[in-house]
Amino acid sequence: MIIGASSRIQYPRWLRRLLRSYAVLPAFAYLLLVVIVTVLAPQLAPHAPDQGDIASRLLPPAWAEGGSAAHWLGTDALGRDILSRLIFGARVSMIVGVAGTLLGAAIGIAVGLIAGYRGGWLDDLLMRVADVQLAFPFILLAIALLVVLGAGIGNLVIVLGLSAWVTFARVTRGQVLALRELEYVEALHALGAGDARILLRTILPNVASALIVVASFAFAEMVLAEAALSFLGLGVPPSTPSWGGMVAEGRDYIVFAWWVITFPGLAIAATVLSVNIVGDWVRDALDTRLTSEGAA
Amino acid sequence: MTSYLLRRLWQFAVVILGVTAVTFAITNLTGNPAALLLPPDASQAQVEALTRRLGLDQPLHVQYGRFLANAARGDFGASLRQGRPALDIVLERVPATALLGLTALLLSVVVAVPVGTFTAVRRGTAYDTLATGLVLVGQSLPAFWLGLMIILVFGVALRWLPISGTGGLLHLVGPALTLSFFPTARNVRLLRSSVVETLALDFVRTARAKGLPQHVIVRKHVLRNALIPFVTVVGLQIGFLLGGAVIVETIFAWPGIGRLMVQSVQGRDYPVIQAGVILIATTFMVVNLLTDLLYAALNPRIRLR
Numbered sequence: 001m002i003i004g005a006s007s008r009i010q011y012p013r014w015l016r017r018l019l020r021s022y023a024v025l026p027a028f029a030y031l032l033l034v035v036i037v038t039v040l041a042p043q044l045a046p047h048a049p050d051q052g053d054i055a056s057r058l059l060p061p062a063w064a065e066g067g068s069a070a071h072w073l074g075t076d077a078l079g080r081d082i083l084s085r086l087i088f089g090a091r092v093s094m095i096v097g098v099a100g101t102l103l104g105a106a107i108g109i110a111v112g113l114i115a116g117y118r119g120g121w122l123d124d125l126l127m128r129v130a131d132v133q134l135a136f137p138f139i140l141l142a143i144a145l146l147v148v149l150g151a152g153i154g155n156l157v158i159v160l161g162l163s164a165w166v167t168f169a170r171v172t173r174g175q176v177l178a179l180r181e182l183e184y185v186e187a188l189h190a191l192g193a194g195d196a197r198i199l200l201r202t203i204l205p206n207v208a209s210a211l212i213v214v215a216s217f218a219f220a221e222m223v224l225a226e227a228a229l230s231f232l233g234l235g236v237p238p239s240t241p242s243w244g245g246m247v248a249e250g251r252d253y254i255v256f257a258w259w260v261i262t263f264p265g266l267a268i269a270a271t272v273l274s275v276n277i278v279g280d281w282v283r284d285a286l287d288t289r290l291t292s293e294g295a296a
Numbered sequence: 297m298t299s300y301l302l303r304r305l306w307q308f309a310v311v312i313l314g315v316t317a318v319t320f321a322i323t324n325l326t327g328n329p330a331a332l333l334l335p336p337d338a339s340q341a342q343v344e345a346l347t348r349r350l351g352l353d354q355p356l357h358v359q360y361g362r363f364l365a366n367a368a369r370g371d372f373g374a375s376l377r378q379g380r381p382a383l384d385i386v387l388e389r390v391p392a393t394a395l396l397g398l399t400a401l402l403l404s405v406v407v408a409v410p411v412g413t414f415t416a417v418r419r420g421t422a423y424d425t426l427a428t429g430l431v432l433v434g435q436s437l438p439a440f441w442l443g444l445m446i447i448l449v450f451g452v453a454l455r456w457l458p459i460s461g462t463g464g465l466l467h468l469v470g471p472a473l474t475l476s477f478f479p480t481a482r483n484v485r486l487l488r489s490s491v492v493e494t495l496a497l498d499f500v501r502t503a504r505a506k507g508l509p510q511h512v513i514v515r516k517h518v519l520r521n522a523l524i525p526f527v528t529v530v531g532l533q534i535g536f537l538l539g540g541a542v543i544v545e546t547i548f549a550w551p552g553i554g555r556l557m558v559q560s561v562q563g564r565d566y567p568v569i570q571a572g573v574i575l576i577a578t579t580f581m582v583v584n585l586l587t588d589l590l591y592a593a594l595n596p597r598i599r600l601r
Contacts, residue, residue, distance in 0.1 A: 137580070
């Protein structure tokens with residue numbers, strides 16, 4: 001046993017924990033699949049997503065009675081292949097999720113750094129702005145803004161990014177308030193380092209691990225929000241396949257074509273679930289207070 | 297306590313002012329409301345005449361001042377679609393949304409307290425793993441899809457529930473279940489971690505050493521402490537429920553504020569949107585304020601700065 005133990009490769013702790021957890025690997029695998037599908041959609045989709053065939057409308061999935069091997073997951077009311085639309089729909093979810101999170105993070109981190117580091121009236125002002133935003137139910141604010149700006153992927157990203165900055169700002173601010181008082185930051189001041197240098201090169205890297213966790217949950221929320229807004233007809237235009245839009249289109253056929261709304265809904269739920277699982281795992285892996293417990 | 301209360305009220309006033317400003321700005325960015333009030337074939341002169349009559353040609357800050365003064369008196373103008381006062385139309389919808397939201401809230405607490413406590417006490421067992429897994433799934437399901445699935449399974453396939461609209465108690469089941477799903481998942485998680493933390497405290501060890509049975513320890517010592525953070529978060533969920541109602545009411549054709557807001561946004565009925573948004577935001581903030589004060593009252597350890 002001793003020989004076995006000494007010759008065993010010592011994987012880093014985070015990797016051991018990854019392999020140990022039942023849920024994290026499938027979640028990672030699913031997210032990887034979604035990313036691959038997003039990139040290679042035109043190559044992977046068996047049909048063009050907007051190519052309809054009235055003769056084969058509302059075909060059930062291939063394994064159900066009356067299904068066709070040409071359409072594994074069936075067709076929608078216009079005879080379009082559901083699998084192909086799911087594959088192209090992943091693009092909308094991923095693009096909106098990633099771009100919206102980046103925008104929200106950029107605004108929120110900048111506000112949080114300034115508010116936390118400067119303090120005073122500027123801090124008060126920025127935090128009251130955050131309170132104003134939190135007083136609106138998000139979906140209502142998003143609907144109102146999208147009606148003003150018009151539907152479309154670009155506007156969707158702007159609205160979702162603007163809705164997400166508050167959490168980033170609050171977390172960043174809280175961390176900055178704690179870090180600002182530390183001795184090494186004071187030492188940098190004494191050495192004559194500028195504010196920008198201290199903020200960007202000393203404080204920001206220390207805030208980063210907390211922000212990665214915030215970002216993962218923001219991403220999951222954006223995938224859900226994009227789907228909900230597209231469902232309400234305020235997200236991407238109907239010509240672009242999106243998961244939320246597919247559920248909306250299938251709503252009228254729910255009585256006799258369950259598959260039209262079921263598969264896009266499952267795709268959304270699986271994506272959000274996977275991101276949440278990975279986010280939980282990242283939080284545990286980065287939280288030093290938990291590492292001793294996890295190593296036991 | 298008094299200075300804390302005054303400070304919170306001051307913040308409340310500032311945020312309400314911000315909310316009205318944002319609402320005013322959004323509804324005024326969309327172009328000239330006068331053009332919407334007139335038939336599409338109205339002449340340019342007619343549009344200009346109405347613009348002047350409504351005071352829309354005046355500087356924005358004058359318009360905002362007048363909007364604010366009217367809003368303070370509950371006057372948001374007449375609905376562009378129905379011609380009746382906008383606030384009346386919104387207030388008519390309050391009972392339906394309140395019924396739906398409170399039922400969903402109650403449902404989530406009734407499920408979360410036993411499940412959250414049980415999984416915390418039995419931490420690490422198969423029950424805990426199963427419940428925690430279900431909670432994660434519950435937090436990942438899109439509400440609009442879940443609602444349609446409930447319609448599909450319980451309305452279409454099993455015919456246990458009506459598909460949409462209002463009527464008897466059965467009509468409430470589908471929307472309330474859909475709306476309660478996410479808060480239930482969140483509450484189970486929250487109470488579980490709260491109970492787990494409390495179980496590790498010294499006074500619980502003392503109670504054990506005294507030989508108290510487990511159920512007495514959990515009920516009398518642990519839950520009473522663990523419920524304090526829980527109560528405040530449940531209060532904060534009122535805001536989430538108001539937002540979630542937008543989607544759920546649309547799917548189930550439930551005649552509440554959420555559905556009214558979606559319809560008004562689609563019909564560009566600005567007075568109704570303004571009245572509804574300000575009412576929802578104010579309600580949410582009043583609940584937040586009350587929750588904070590309740591938290592302070594429940595927990596004497598909290599130092600009010």
